Every structure is written in structure tokens, then in C-alpha cells.
Amino acid sequence: MRTRLLLLFVVPTLAMIVLAGVAYGNPSSLTDMDQAKAAGWDCTPEVPIAGNYLHCAPPGKPSVAEIATGSGSTVPSVVLRVFNLSDESYAGIETLIRSDLYHDQPCNPDVANLPNGTWSLLVLPGADYRACHRFERTST
Numbered sequence: 424m425r426t427r428l429l430l431l432f433v434v435p436t437l438a439m440i441v442l443a444g445v446a447y448g449n450p451s452s453l454t455d456m457d458q459a460k461a462a463g464w465d466c467t468p469e470v471p472i473a474g475n476y477l478h479c480a481p482p483g484k485p486s487v488a489e490i491a492t493g494s495g496s497t498v499p500s501v502v503l504r505v506f507n508l509s510d511e512s513y514a515g516i517e518t519l520i521r522s523d524l525y526h527d528q529p530c531n532p533d534v535a536n537l538p539n540g541t542w543s544l545l546v547l548p549g550a551d552y553r554a555c556h557r558f559e560r561t562s563t
Contacts, residue, residue, distance in 0.1 A: 455511045457511065463482035464480065465479060465482075465486040466478070466480075468486075468488045475509055476507060477508050478503045478504075478517060481502065484498060484501045490519070490552070491547055493548035494549070497550035499524055500521065501518075505558070515558030516557050517554055518555045519545070519554050520552065521551070521552055522550070523550075530542050530557075543555075
């Protein structure tokens with residue numbers, strides 16, 4: 424009986440977790456913009472944002488251009504990969520959460536983040552978002 428329960432519930436759950444990891448790509452394996460784009464991440468608009476950074480949305484999520492102009496769906500949240508445009512290296516992640524869903528969640532601070540781990544407010548045409556930056560290293 425336990426074996427059946429294991430096969431019916433645990434195995435499919437583990438398979439879904441593995442497939443989700445494959446679909447979104449392993450963040451540590453996306454070490455440059457070309458790898459992210461090849462894995463299906465949408466890096467439009469390909470212009471510097473907030474310094475010299477390019478922001479890429481995962482496959483199946485609206486691009487930064489769609490979120491910024493309000494032409495895409497107003498997803499509840501999205502985790503972006505951020506790359507330094509000068510050398511196309513991976514800088515870290517930025518989490519966006521729609522402002523109506525933001526309730527003082529913590530934003531773990533890092534070297535490149537705002538003081539005290541605060542979420543910055545992005546006032547956009549489709550919906551306002553809060554942004555939390557978690558960079559692996561300091562970039563210019």
C-alpha cells in the first residue's frame with residue numbers, strides 16, 4: 424500500500440520539480456546573456472536599465488518591455504536574470520512583485536541592493552511593481 428502511495432504521489436511530484444527546473448533553467452548555468460537567450464529567456468528591450476544592466480524574463484513570462492509598457496499581462500511576480508552589459512556576465516536576480524500583492528516582504532540585501540534591503544517602487548502603465556535586487560557580485 425505504501426509503495427502505491429509513493430508511486431502515485433511522490434514520484435509525480437518529484438518529476439514536476441525536475442521538469443520545472445529544466446523549464447526555467449538552472450540559474451547557475453546561465454553565466455552569460457547568450458546562454459540565457461539560447462535557453463529561451465526574453466531579454467527585450469536590449470537596452471541598459473538601472474545602470475548598465477540587461478534584464479531577462481524566463482520562458483513563458485512577459486518580457487521586461489511588455490511589463491514596462493503595460494502591453495503584456497500583469498503577472499503577480501516574475502524573477503528576472505540580470506546581466507552586466509559591458510561584459511555580458513551574470514550579475515544576479517531581480518524579483519518583481521505586483522504592488523497590490525506587496526506586504527512588506529523582506530528583500531535580502533546584498534552589495535548592489537538598496538540600503539537595508541528595501542523594495543524599490545516601479546510605477547508602470549499596466550501595473551505598479553516592487554523590485555528586489557539580489558546580485559551575486561558588484562558590477563558596474
